[in-house]
Amino acid sequence: MNYSIALVPGDGIGPEVTAPATAVLDAIGDKYGHIFNYVELEAGGRAIDSAGEPLPKETLETAKQCDALLLGAVGGPQWETLPGHLRPERALLGLRAGLGVFANLRPAALLPQLRAACPLKDEVLTASNAEGKPGFDLLIVRELTGGIYFGEQGRSADGSSAYDTETYSRAEIERVLRTGYAAAGSRRKKLCVVDKANVLESSRLWRETAQALSREYADIETSYLYVDNAAMQLIRAPGQFDVIVTSNLFGDILSDEASVLTGSIGMLASASLGGPAKSGGSAKDGATVKDGSAVLGVMGMYEPIHGSAPDIAGKDIANPLAAILSAAMMLRYSFGLEREAAAIETGVNAVLDAGLRTRDIAGRSGGGTEKIVGTREMGEAVINALESQ
Numbered sequence: 001m002n003y004s005i006a007l008v009p010g011d012g013i014g015p016e017v018t019a020p021a022t023a024v025l026d027a028i029g030d031k032y033g034h035i036f037n038y039v040e041l042e043a044g045g046r047a048i049d050s051a052g053e054p055l056p057k058e059t060l061e062t063a064k065q066c067d068a069l070l071l072g073a074v075g076g077p078q079w080e081t082l083p084g085h086l087r088p089e090r091a092l093l094g095l096r097a098g099l100g101v102f103a104n105l106r107p108a109a110l111l112p113q114l115r116a117a118c119p120l121k122d123e124v125l126t127a128s129n130a131e132g133k134p135g136f137d138l139l140i141v142r143e144l145t146g147g148i149y150f151g152e153q154g155r156s157a158d159g160s161s162a163y164d165t166e167t168y169s170r171a172e173i174e175r176v177l178r179t180g181y182a183a184a185g186s187r188r189k190k191l192c193v194v195d196k197a198n199v200l201e202s203s204r205l206w207r208e209t210a211q212a213l214s215r216e217y218a219d220i221e222t223s224y225l226y227v228d229n230a231a232m233q234l235i236r237a238p239g240q241f242d243v244i245v246t247s248n249l250f251g252d253i254l255s256d257e258a259s260v261l262t263g264s265i266g267m268l269a270s271a272s273l274g275g276p277a278k279s280g281g282s283a284k285d286g287a288t289v290k291d292g293s294a295v296l297g298v299m300g301m302y303e304p305i306h307g308s309a310p311d312i313a314g315k316d317i318a319n320p321l322a323a324i325l326s327a328a329m330m331l332r333y334s335f336g337l338e339r340e341a342a343a344i345e346t347g348v349n350a351v352l353d354a355g356l357r358t359r360d361i362a363g364r365s366g367g368g369t370e371k372i373v374g375t376r377e378m379g380e381a382v383i384n385a386l387e388s389q
């Protein structure tokens with residue numbers, strides 16, 4: 001099967017981490033008989049320098065024709081003095097809006113090899129985990145294009161008061177919940193809706209919509225938490241969660257909280273998903289969003305959660321694993337290639353088991369022998385691990 005991937009390396013360490021990610025994808029292609037065609041596009045600071053704007057029209061239009069988009073990172077100090085609408089980060093908002101990606105998926109799992117990076121005690125990590133082992137493996141699905149960040153806002157005439165408005169339609173809530181249910185179907189089949197339905201009318205609509213929809217997904221266990229309790233439970237017992245679905249504002253805060261528990265920004269991948277893929281292989285294989293057990297098969301934008309890290313750019317020391325794991329999410333959610341996605345994740349685990357560490361994750365294992373490697377060497381090690389699977 002052929003797949004077209006819009007590739008936006010971006011600025012700073014962006015190109016350094018997307019290069020190993022595409023090399024890993026190519027190795028997967030060789031092993032499993034797929035062809036990944038990359039269409040390299042400019043966005044962010046690079047595009048400002050060459051085209052005078054962070055998101056040239058051509059970039060967005062071309063990206064829309066592809067099956068998925070893989071992005072490194074954008075931004076850097078040289079563009080920080082530009083007015084807001086010309087800043088590199090505008091490219092991210094433009095891409096998300098232009099591609100219509102309304103669900104942001106952020107996995108947060110504690111890798112045993114990086115146990116010491118998690119600030120929680122062993123007994124907390126063990127007590128909350130169904131398997132009785134220290135750890136957690138959760139996925140936050142955040143609504144990305146609605147709610148208070150997009151609602152009406154303003155100030156009174158004398159500037160002494162201000163307001164922001166949270167508005168959600170049933171349709172907006174339902175589509176992000178369906179994404180959550182589809183993800184839960186391919187995981188541990190648990191979905192927790194986080195809201196503030198005891199106070200907010202918009203949250204009551206979230207809960208009503210979820211209660212009605214949950215009947216369609218009888219094989220998934222649906223639960224509900226108020227956001228204040230959810231924030232506490234993430235610290236008290238993160239192992240109880242599988243998939244959390246929530247609004248834009250609550251998801252923004254909870255996903256940052258969860259990422260701190262994993263302790264390493266260079267390891268965290270993300271996916272932003274929209275409607276059905278245009279020509280993706282998964283759709284042709286019949287693996288579209290249909291029921292809780294199917295893969296998603298949707299257009300998506302995949303990126304590590306870290307930024308362009310100008311302080312370490314060009315030094316071959318950036319951790320490429322977040323970008324590589326973002327590519328794995330692309331295989332799983334846009335192309336329906338679960339076996340291939342899992343192969344990448346197993347490969348990453350294998351290199352960590354072997355003690356290989358980029359500088360940002362060194363000394364987090366709490367013992368054992370470690371070897372410090374650079375960006376390129378880490379990428380090559382993942383490819384070698386794939387080949388020996």
Ligand code: NAD
Nearest residue numbers: 073074075076266305306307308309310311312318319360
């Ligand atoms: P950052 O994530 O770029 O860096 C924060 C810290 O983490 C730095 O010390 C950096 O060296 C380290 N770090 C980040 N990624 C790493 C990796 N893969 N391996 C090893 N260390 C890593 O955040 P920042 O410094 O606040 O922002 C730098 C620039 O990136 C800014 O212009 C910001 O606007 C932009 N940014 C872009 C995105 C994006 O493209 N999605 C996200 C966040 C920030």
